[in-house]
Amino acid sequence: MSSPAATGAEISRTHRIETVRQQMAARGVDALLLSHGADLPWLTGYRAMPLERLTVLVLPREGEAILVVPRLEAPRVPVGSGAFSLRPWSETEDPITLAVDALGGRQATIGISDRAWATSLLAFQKRLPGAAWVAASSVTSALRAVKDAAEISQLRAAGAAADRVAEQLQSGEIALVGRTEAEVSEEISARLLAEGHRRVNFAIVGSGPNGASPHHEAGSRQIGRGEVVVCDFGGEYDNGDDVGYCSDITRTVVTGEPAAEVSEAYAVLLAAQQAAVGSVRPGVPAEQIDAVARAVIDDAGLGEYFIHRTGHGIGIEEHEDPYLVAGNRTLLAPGHAFSVEPGLYFPGRFGMRLEDIVVVGTDGPDPLNTIDHSLVVVDA
Numbered sequence: 001m002s003s004p005a006a007t008g009a010e011i012s013r014t015h016r017i018e019t020v021r022q023q024m025a026a027r028g029v030d031a032l033l034l035s036h037g038a039d040l041p042w043l044t045g046y047r048a049m050p051l052e053r054l055t056v057l058v059l060p061r062e063g064e065a066i067l068v069v070p071r072l073e074a075p076r077v078p079v080g081s082g083a084f085s086l087r088p089w090s091e092t093e094d095p096i097t098l099a100v101d102a103l104g105g106r107q108a109t110i111g112i113s114d115r116a117w118a119t120s121l122l123a124f125q126k127r128l129p130g131a132a133w134v135a136a137s138s139v140t141s142a143l144r145a146v147k148d149a150a151e152i153s154q155l156r157a158a159g160a161a162a163d164r165v166a167e168q169l170q171s172g173e174i175a176l177v178g179r180t181e182a183e184v185s186e187e188i189s190a191r192l193l194a195e196g197h198r199r200v201n202f203a204i205v206g207s208g209p210n211g212a213s214p215h216h217e218a219g220s221r222q223i224g225r226g227e228v229v230v231c232d233f234g235g236e237y238d239n240g241d242d243v244g245y246c247s248d249i250t251r252t253v254v255t256g257e258p259a260a261e262v263s264e265a266y267a268v269l270l271a272a273q274q275a276a277v278g279s280v281r282p283g284v285p286a287e288q289i290d291a292v293a294r295a296v297i298d299d300a301g302l303g304e305y306f307i308h309r310t311g312h313g314i315g316i317e318e319h320e321d322p323y324l325v326a327g328n329r330t331l332l333a334p335g336h337a338f339s340v341e342p343g344l345y346f347p348g349r350f351g352m353r354l355e356d357i358v359v360v361g362t363d364g365p366d367p368l369n370t371i372d373h374s375l376v377v378v379d380a
């Protein structure tokens with residue numbers, strides 16, 4: 001039986017598996033057990049449903065990789081690359097036994113998915129009492145953080161779709177005044193889907209004092225005139241493949257001419273965000289992008305109102321390495337993709353945040369969100 005010609009995506013997945021194996025060798029990891037989380041789809045094109053039934057890719061440093069998968073899920077697994085084989089298990093089989101068999105004795109040091117169920121890890125530990133366990137991310141996350149050209153184009157398409165929704169917000173197409181945050185959030189979500197996302201991960205709408213809570217859940221508060229409204233939204237873009245990449249954007253708008261203190265704070269925020277984006281280039285430590293944003297805000301005397309890190313990596317997961325935070329000395333490299341999203345939060349009054357996704361280009365930043373960065377007055 002001849003297998004169909006390998007697609008570009010399959011070739012890059014096969015290449016990723018090779019790279020992961022090199023990293024396993026370098027780190028002394030004998031096998032990976034990849035269950036829930038983004039490592040599995042990154043390497044196989046298959047995203048396991050978060051069922052209690054065990055799905056696990058047994059990936060030894062050498063030898064055959066085997067995906068142990070519930071029989072009823074097996075038809076959804078894209079095969080063809082030959083990079084791994086399938087071992088579907090029926091309801092009366094014990095998948096832990098199948099996975100342990102697939103390890104074939106390579107069990108001194110095992111990396112397991114960070115997001116595997118604790119029950120799976122406990123069952124494996126019982127069966128493999130001599131094994132040392134590490135987080136699979138110690139092998140995969142630095143590799144996954146550097147996006148290849150195909151991944152960057154997926155992120156770019158996701159970013160462009162999010163930009164289109166942000167433009168609809170800034171142009172007043174999405175009515176704000178007199179509606180509840182929840183209504184606006186629903187409309188933003190619908191528009192993300194209409195612009196090509198397959199799933200909305202969040203659509204934060206924080207109006208007035210609610211904007212001072214960075215991850216405010218859009219609720220029943222009615223948006224009034226002359227208010228600051230923080231809108232932070234994103235989802236998984238539908239690229240026709242099983243594994244999509246995420247968007248994430250924040251724009252802050254005002255429903256009427258802003259008070260002087262609002263425009264003054266926003267000028268600081270904008271300067272901080274632009275300086276941070278402008279400082280992105282290969283060889284710079286991740287923490288330095290955070291420091292650049294923070295310095296602008298500190299110099300304006302607003303440091304106490306910037307209460308979170310400057311950004312997070314993005315890819316198959318909405319939040320992944322590298323994180324732009326003090327203490328992260330990871331050197332930025334071409335292909336790293338992350339948010340740059342300083343914010344200012346004045347408790348009980350208002351908040352503001354400005355967020356773009358930025359890819360590290362060969363000699364500078366490659367921003368994926370380019371829609372208007374100013375504090376747009378939305379008269380709607």
Ligand code: ZN
Pocket residue numbers: 215
């Ligand atoms: Zn956030």
Ligand code: ZN
Pocket residue numbers: 232233234248249250355
């Ligand atoms: Zn966001």
Ligand code: ZN
Pocket residue numbers: 248312339341355
């Ligand atoms: Zn974000």
